[in-house]
Amino acid sequence: MNSMDSFDSSDLAMLTDRQATYLRTLSAPYAQDGVRFSLHNLAHTCRQSPEAQWPELVAAHFANLRGASRGDESAAALLHGTHARLLPVGAIGQELASSMTYARVVADGLVYAFALDGPTSVRILTDRDVELAGVEELGRAAHANLMRIPVKHEEVSLGGRARLHSLHGDSPFIASKALFLAEVALQVTGESLPGAGALVIVPNRHLLAFHPITDGSVVDALNGLAEYALRAYEDGPGELSPRVYWWHEGSLTSLTVIDEETRTFSLQPPPRLLGLMKGLVRLDRAGRIATAAATGTPDSDTLTAATAQALRGLAQEPSGLADAFASAVALAHVRCADDTKASGIAVWEAWETALRVGSTLFTGSERPQDCYLGEDLVLPLPAMAAEPPADARAWLDALYLAIVCRQWERTERLCRVPLSRLREDDSADEYVLHWIDTLQTYFSREHSIDDVVPKLLATIKTSMPEAVTRAPSDYVNRIDYHPVALFHRLVTADHEAFASALHDALADHGGYWGEPGPARSRVALGPLAMASLAHGNGFPFPLEQPHLPLYLLNGDRIEHIA
Incomplete structure (x- = not known):
């Protein structure tokens, strides 16, 4: 296999043809025979940096890959470093899925799994890891470790009509906090989520934004979040989902319907949420x-x-x-x-x-x-x-x-x-x-x-x-x-x-x-x-x-x- 063929060209759609060729050329010396590499996240990082810095970024990227976990950690090491993690459904191929039977779909487009946070990389755990550490013990540790991840919290106004809470940071686990949104909201705002729940987006792994449903501004928030999610998803890196979700009573429901043929998006709240929104707007x-x-x-x-x-x-x-x-x-x-x-x-x-x-x-x-x-x-x-x-x-x-x-x-x-x-x-x-x-x-x-x-x-x-x-x-x-x-x-x-x-x-x-x-x-x-x-x-x-x-x-x- 030619070293240039070790990379999937579809991962580089955010770059120009010239930039994509340049990135593949820089990455070719690091390719291994018979192994295909994704340059998707590296391409997002490079796109946001001057091309003069690309050689340094590429070298650092592959150095991190060489130092990645090989799956030989002890049970204690797994419990110490494992975090709950949201993954896009498309990131789990058939071969990987067969070794991750513990993982579960939690909403349209989102999978809940365990990930080990190492010094230079993050590794998704397999059934073997889970069996070694114990699924219940690992679940408790993954939750506790995730909740300790620091976030930057900002309130964002949508044209003075609605307010969002935006959580972001360098950690690739920020968006995964949506799994425990009630706890997170109390941590960052000091207030519990209302009984109606919240609208939430997780466009990439570094960003989580939500709007507590308390009043008629929910309509503006829904439309604003839909635009925000799509823009942040396309900007990357670490795309997760372009959808808007309804967090209610501990579960996530997608409000975004995607037509796969036309690649168009529409918002379709379920009847219960639609009725709630109508009542709030009237009030x-x-x-x-x-x-x-x-x-x-x-x-x-x-x-x-x-x-x-x-x-x-x-x-x-x-x-x-x-x-x-x-x-x-x-x-x-x-x-x-x-x-x-x-x-x-x-x-x-x-x-x-x-x-x-x-x-x-x-x-x-x-x-x-x-x-x-x-x-x-x-x-x-x-x-x-x-x-x-x-x-x-x-x-x-x-x-x-x-x-x-x-x-x-x-x-x-x-x-x-x-x-x-x-x-x-x-x-x-x-x-x-x-x-x-x-x-x-x-x-x-x-x-x-x-x-x-x-x-x-x-x-x-x-x-x-x-x-x-x-x-x-x-x-x-x-x-x-x-x-x-x-x-x-x-x-x-x-x-x-x-x-x-x-x-x-x-x-x-x-x-x-x-x-x-x-x-x-x-x-x-x-x-x-x-x-x-x-x-x-x-x-x-x-x-x-x-x-x-x-x-x-x-x-x-x-x-x-x-």
């Missing part, structure tokens, strides 16, 4: 959860201008009513930042406007209405036919507003919105829809409390962690579920338990949002609605509490709404 757009890229709370002037602009556009584009409602709700919350008791007319006008827009969104209006935004800014809300959107959470906002403002006729009309229409909202968890059913039944004159109880129990059952697939568990537990718990105490007339549950709800509200928080942090809207009902039914509890505007809660600021 985000309504301002109910804070994105990682959020930089602060919009001020009253900004939200006033945004609400006014949305209202002005309704005559030409009625479909903008949903956006106008979201903006009006945010404005109502923010106006309570400076007037926490809601004693001034500016606060009431914002709440009245949000109420009018919300009820019109779901039940229509037969005549135009005036929306007061302060400082003599009065804008018309056009008459509109009832075309309720499939937005379960917006409906809850509209109902909560009607309850707080003691608008019982509007409350009854909202409760006549067909539940079947709200069930078309595929971003809402089942417990949200059961909660709506519970409230619609409670405010209906055609039903008794005996009809309410089974629906309330269904709400409670479907809000358990194992049944929630859309909203983040922390959001469900600390924000979304509290109105349900308060309602439970309300219908059972347990005054003491209601007061205790209200205290817990407000503590969780403040703890979840932190300070300063987004618009939703100013008022605990759901608990405020339930507390308003309880106050009207003579429940004794402290009225002056955080996140409950006093004069909305006790009704002193409530004015007549035509």
Whole structure:
């Protein structure tokens, strides 16, 4: 065999023809008869260096190969130097696979194996090595050794929309840490991964990047990671996978589909993740959860201008009513930042406007209405036919507003919105829809409390962690579920338990949002609605509490709404 034939030309595709010939020429003196060498990683290293340095790089590369492990280590040496390792499926040929029956595929394109980290090279272990050291002992040692590998950690912003955690370093084992992502994330960020898991990429052996799935920025993160993965995979060296994976409950699922014939890539999240993403985006757009890229709370002037602009556009584009409602709700919350008791007319006008827009969104209006935004800014809300959107959470906002403002006729009309229409909202968890059913039944004159109880129990059952697939568990537990718990105490007339549950709800509200928080942090809207009902039914509890505007809660600021 000619020494130039000892190298696979397909390994040099990243070089020009001239560069590939030059590298083969430099490597030829190191070739051994009958042995084929891969120059793939060496080519990546050379491509990133001036050609004047190539002879030195080639000499060092083959010196390392000569000093590589020959497979004669003791069991103690194997346990000392073995690491868990991710390998691309294509790196394991048929001959190698037959001697690595212990290895397993952990995701599309990825194999989990053991690798011995030597002074000058890394050797993939065979079944003989594993038998010598013991598979269980080797597994524990491989994990411990891998977790000791140091990494450089950076947070990377994707255009201010989403943030990634990037782990990189000189070690060829960095990407393999994705096998134990929950542990790694806690090490580098100090925070556990959320119940929804994380998006993760391992484009080459020196790089791991992930995005915890906590909010609506997951969509931007998915697209950003897909571009990042492909670019880093092509740049090398040590290509691992160009795919984006979903880490969830300890396993990796590929979200990237590769058409082998056309070599094109597409992203196809599984149904469970797709539903979760839809729910998070809906929550985000309504301002109910804070994105990682959020930089602060919009001020009253900004939200006033945004609400006014949305209202002005309704005559030409009625479909903008949903956006106008979201903006009006945010404005109502923010106006309570400076007037926490809601004693001034500016606060009431914002709440009245949000109420009018919300009820019109779901039940229509037969005549135009005036929306007061302060400082003599009065804008018309056009008459509109009832075309309720499939937005379960917006409906809850509209109902909560009607309850707080003691608008019982509007409350009854909202409760006549067909539940079947709200069930078309595929971003809402089942417990949200059961909660709506519970409230619609409670405010209906055609039903008794005996009809309410089974629906309330269904709400409670479907809000358990194992049944929630859309909203983040922390959001469900600390924000979304509290109105349900308060309602439970309300219908059972347990005054003491209601007061205790209200205290817990407000503590969780403040703890979840932190300070300063987004618009939703100013008022605990759901608990405020339930507390308003309880106050009207003579429940004794402290009225002056955080996140409950006093004069909305006790009704002193409530004015007549035509």
